[in-house]
Amino acid sequence: MSAFTSKFADELIANAAYIGTPGKGILAADESTGTIGKRLASINVENNETNRRNLRELLFTAPGALPCLSGVILFEETLYQKSSDGKLFVDILKEGGVLPGIKVDKGTVELAGTNGETTTQGLDGLGERCKKYYEAGARFAKWRAVLKIGENEPSEHSIHENAYGLARYAVICQENGLVPIVEPEILVDGSHDIHKCAAVTEKVLAACYKALSDHHVLLEGTLLKPNMVTPGSDSAKVTPEVIAEHTVRALQRTVPAAVPAVVFLSGGQSEEEATKNLNAMNQLKTKKPWSLSFSFGRALQQSTLKTWAGKEENVKAAQEALYVRCKANSEATLGTYKGDAKLGDGAAESLHVKDYKY
Amino acid sequence: MSCFKSKFADELIANAAYIGTPGKGILAADESTGTIGKRFESINVENVEPNRRALRELLFTTPGALQYISGIILFEETLYQKTASGKLFVDVMKEAKVLPGIKVDKGTVELAGTNGETTTIGLDGLGDRCKKYYEAGARFAKWRAVLKIGANEPSELAIHENAYGLARYAVICQENGLVPIVEPEILVDGTHDIEKCAYVTERVLAACYKALSDHHVILEGTLLKPNMVTPGSDSGSKAKPEVIAEHTVRALQRTVPAAVPAVVFLSGGQSEEEATVNLNAINVLKGKKPWSLTFSYGRALQQSTLKAWGGKEENVGKAQSAFLARAKANSEASTGGYKGDAQLGEGASESLHVKDYKY
Numbered sequence A: 001m002s003a004f005t006s007k008f009a010d011e012l013i014a015n016a017a018y019i020g021t022p023g024k025g026i027l028a029a030d031e032s033t034g035t036i037g038k039r040l041a042s043i044n045v046e047n048n049e050t051n052r053r054n055l056r057e058l059l060f061t062a063p064g065a066l067p068c069l070s071g072v073i074l075f076e077e078t079l080y081q082k083s084s085d086g087k088l089f090v091d092i093l094k095e096g097g098v099l100p101g102i103k104v105d106k107g108t109v110e111l112a113g114t115n116g117e118t119t120t121q122g123l124d125g126l127g128e129r130c131k132k133y134y135e136a137g138a139r140f141a142k143w144r145a146v147l148k149i150g151e152n153e154p155s156e157h158s159i160h161e162n163a164y165g166l167a168r169y170a171v172i173c174q175e176n177g178l179v180p181i182v183e184p185e186i187l188v189d190g191s192h193d194i195h196k197c198a199a200v201t202e203k204v205l206a207a208c209y210k211a212l213s214d215h216h217v218l219l220e221g222t223l224l225k226p227n228m229v230t231p232g233s234d235s236a237k238v239t240p241e242v243i244a245e246h247t248v249r250a251l252q253r254t255v256p257a258a259v260p261a262v263v264f265l266s267g268g269q270s271e272e273e274a275t276k277n278l279n280a281m282n283q284l285k286t287k288k289p290w291s292l293s294f295s296f297g298r299a300l301q302q303s304t305l306k307t308w309a310g311k312e313e314n315v316k317a318a319q320e321a322l323y324v325r326c327k328a329n330s331e332a333t334l335g336t337y338k339g340d341a342k343l344g345d346g347a348a349e350s351l352h353v354k355d356y357k358y
Numbered sequence B: 001m002s003c004f005k006s007k008f009a010d011e012l013i014a015n016a017a018y019i020g021t022p023g024k025g026i027l028a029a030d031e032s033t034g035t036i037g038k039r040f041e042s043i044n045v046e047n048v049e050p051n052r053r054a055l056r057e058l059l060f061t062t063p064g065a066l067q068y069i070s071g072i073i074l075f076e077e078t079l080y081q082k083t084a085s086g087k088l089f090v091d092v093m094k095e096a097k098v099l100p101g102i103k104v105d106k107g108t109v110e111l112a113g114t115n116g117e118t119t120t121i122g123l124d125g126l127g128d129r130c131k132k133y134y135e136a137g138a139r140f141a142k143w144r145a146v147l148k149i150g151a152n153e154p155s156e157l158a159i160h161e162n163a164y165g166l167a168r169y170a171v172i173c174q175e176n177g178l179v180p181i182v183e184p185e186i187l188v189d190g191t192h193d194i195e196k197c198a199y200v201t202e203r204v205l206a207a208c209y210k211a212l213s214d215h216h217v218i219l220e221g222t223l224l225k226p227n228m229v230t231p232g233s234d235s236g237s238k239a240k241p242e243v244i245a246e247h248t249v250r251a252l253q254r255t256v257p258a259a260v261p262a263v264v265f266l267s268g269g270q271s272e273e274e275a276t277v278n279l280n281a282i283n284v285l286k287g288k289k290p291w292s293l294t295f296s297y298g299r300a301l302q303q304s305t306l307k308a309w310g311g312k313e314e315n316v317g318k319a320q321s322a323f324l325a326r327a328k329a330n331s332e333a334s335t336g337g338y339k340g341d342a343q344l345g346e347g348a349s350e351s352l353h354v355k356d357y358k359y
Helices: A009-019 A033-042 A049-060 A089-095 A126-135 A156-175 A194-214 A240-252 A271-283 A298-308 A312-332 B009-019 B033-042 B049-060 B089-095 B126-135 B156-175 B194-214 B241-253 B272-284 B299-309 B313-333
Strands: A025-029 A069-074 A099-103 A108-110 A118-120 A140-147 A179-186 A261-264 A291-296 B025-029 B069-074 B099-103 B108-110 B118-120 B140-147 B179-186 B262-265 B292-297
Touching (some): A009 A069, A009 A140, A009 A179, A025 A298, A025 A312, A033 A049, A049 A089, A069 A140, A118 A140, A126 A156, A271 A291, A271 A298, A271 A312, A291 A312, A298 A312, B009 B069, B009 B099, B009 B140, B009 B179, B009 B262, B033 B049, B033 B299, B049 B089, B049 B299, B069 B140, B089 B099, B241 B272, B272 B292, B272 B313, B292 B299, B299 B313
Parallel strands (some): A025 A069, A099 A140, B025 B069, B069 B099, B140 B179
16 A cells, blocks of 8 residues: 555544644644743743643633634643643543644754754654553644754755654554644744745655655645745745745645645744734635644744733633634634734734744 | 746746646657557558658648647657648647647666666757757657556666656756656556555655656646556456546545646556546546646547548548547546547547557
8 A cells, every 4th residue: 555554544534634624723732841941931930730730721721712723732741631620631622622632752853964953853662652642532643853944954864864754753643543743844043035945845845745655654644734934034024925825835836635734833923923824825816725724832822821921810811812812813724814813912022032942 | 946947937837737728638649650650550551751641630630629639749750740731730739729749758778677667768968859849849748757567566766767767857848948748657567456556656656746846847837647547457357437536536636746737647558438438537526636637648549540540541531530529528528527428439449458568
C-alpha cells in the first residue's frame, strides 16, 4: 500500500476532517512547563501546578469558546488534570465537542555543522507514549519542527532532517490512532522579503510531502500546521491580502488535496493580525481544496492572560476576552470577520520574540 | 525564487490553462516514423512521407473535430508539413484555436544493473531545439518516461532517474516558452491488482513533484499525463470504470498539487470505448478535483479512423466520421456527460494493448 493500512484509518480520516470543520479551529494550549513559566512570569504569576491548572480551567470552561473549537492541544501534564470540581479536562473537552490533542515532541537540538539549525527529538518510545495518550483520550498529536531563513539557511540537510523526522512521527501516530499535525515552522525572524519566505516555504513543504509519501502516511488522516507566508520580522509589513495570496499560492504548489485541513500557526503575529490574515485567506477566490483554519497559542491567549493576571476575580473578564478571540477566528475561517472584535488589552500587540525558544 | 522567473511565465500559465478547457483535450499524433510504421503495417499502408502527411491531414481537417481539441502533439516531421493545398499544419491548428505541441524526447534506453528498466534520453541541446520549435509555432512539449511494475520494480533508481529527467526537461521547456507535459507512464503490463498500481502510481507521482520542486518548475505552467490506475493487463480481472475512477482520483488527490491546471490521461492499451468510459467516470466522481481531468489520447482516438481509412483516398470521409465520433465522445467524457452512445467505429472496443510495447 502507498499508505499503510492502519486499523485506525477510518477514525483518523473522520477526526482529521472534523478538526477542519468550517467555523472551528484549534486552541494550542500545549506550552511546556518551562514555556508557560515565561507566560506566567509576564503577568507576575508563580509557575506552579495549581496555577497552570487554573489557567487551563479558565480557558476550557470559558462560555461560548468550545463551540468555536474543534481541538485543543495539551501538554502531557494537562492531559491528566481535572477542573476544580473534579472533572477531567479531557472529559470537559469531549462533552464540548472538542478533540483533545497532545504535544509529543521533546524540543529541538542543534544539528552539528550547521549555523544554529535544529532538528526535533522525541521518536524514542513514541509508539508506547501515543498508545498511553490515546487511552487517556487524546485523538491527535503535534510535533514542531523548526527552520530558519538566513544567508545559507535553511540548508538542504536541515530541510531533510526535519521533514523525515516529521514523517516518522506522523506514521507512528497513525499506527496508534492519533491524527498527526505536521508542523514545519519557518521562523519569521530575519530581514528577508515575502518572496524569499514563499520560496523557502514551498521548498520545505515539497520536502515534507515527499517524506510523508516515503513513510506511507495516510494524508487524509493528517493536518498541516504551517507558517503563513509573510515578510521577515525585520522587513516592511504587507497587507493581509498580500499575505493571503502568497500563502495560498505556496499551499497550491505543494499540499495535496487529500489533506483535509491546514491549521496555521500564528508565530509572532498579534491576535488581531493573525485573525485578519486568516480571514483574508478565506476570502481569496482561488483553488483551495483544504479548509484553512487556525491553531493559535499566543494569538488566542494573550489578552486572556493579561486580563486574568492570576486573580480569581478576573476569571470572568478573562474568559470573555478568550471568547472574543475564539469567535473572531471562527469567523475568519469563514471569511466573514468584520474586524470588529472588541479588542482586549494587548490584542494588537505583536507577540514576536526574536529567536523564540519554546 | 521557488520557481525561476521565466520571461514566458504568463504565456505558459495561460496556455496550460487553455489546454485544460472543459470539453477539450489533446490528440496525441506524435508517433515517430518507426512507430507510425507499425500502425501503417496493420492497415497495409506503405510507411512513406506522403502517407504520413495524408494521415495527419485527414485528422487535422476533419470537419467539426478541432472544436473538441485544445492541443495536438506532433512529431518533428509533422511540425513542418503542409496540407495538400500548401497550408502549414500548424497554421490550420492555430486558426482552429488548437495549440501545436511537439514530442521532444528521443526514446528510452536501459538502465544498467536493472531488470530491463529504462530512462528517457533527449536532454542534450534540448534548449536550442525548444527554441526552434517555438519559432515554428509549437507551444507545448511532451516527454515520455516509462516505468514498469514487477516483483522488484519500479526500483528506487528507476523512479529517481525518470522523475529527475522529467524535471530537467520541464524547466528547459519553460525557459523556452513551451508548456511541458510531464508523462511518467507506468505500463499496464503485469499480473498485479489495482491496489498495487495505485501504490506505485502514488509513489511515482510523489517523486515527480519533488523533482519538479527541486528544479524550480512553475507548476501552473505544466500539465500531467499519467496512466489511469487500473489492474495489470494479466491480472485476470478488469475493474469497473467507477473503481478505476475512484483509485485514479485518489492517487491524484494524494500527490498532484492544486497549482497544476490539468491532468491529461494517457490511454495505454485501453480500447477507444474503455478510455472514454473511464474518463467519463473520473469526471462523474464526486470528490476534491482541483485540476481539470481530460484526455491526451493517441491510439484511443485514432484506431477506428485508421481502420476506416486503410490508406485509401475514397475512405477519407468515412475515416473522418470515425475520428469526429471519438473526439466528440471524449469531449463529453471530459465533463462527465458521455452517455455511451458514440457510434462505435470498427475496432472501437478492441483492446489496443501490446505487451511490452516499444514506441
